[in-house]
Amino acid sequence: MPEERASPSGGWHEVYGAMAVDTDFEADSLDCPACGDDCPRLHGRTFWCPTHGTWEARSASAA
Ligand SMILES: [Zn+2]
Numbered sequence: 001m002p003e004e005r006a007s008p009s010g011g012w013h014e015v016y017g018a019m020a021v022d023t024d025f026e027a028d029s030l031d032c033p034a035c036g037d038d039c040p041r042l043h044g045r046t047f048w049c050p051t052h053g054t055w056e057a058r059s060a061s062a063a
Helices: none
Strands: 029-031 038-043 046-049 053-056
Touching: none
Parallel strands: none
Antiparallel strands: 029 038, 038 046, 046 053
16 A cells, blocks of 8 residues: 655645835835935935935935
8 A cells, every 4th residue: 555645736836935026115225316326225214325425315206
């Protein structure tokens, strides 16, 4: 009497660890209002541009 360890649909599990992250919420980086460069967030609404230094994000009217 053989052991039935393997399920009929063995190996059906899917890989879902690479799901895309939603970017609807406020990102951790914004484009510099002056030069459009990518500026990482320093703290709160303060961002840092490699060219223009720190700047504060205005009340963005989310598009
Ligand atoms: Zn800039």
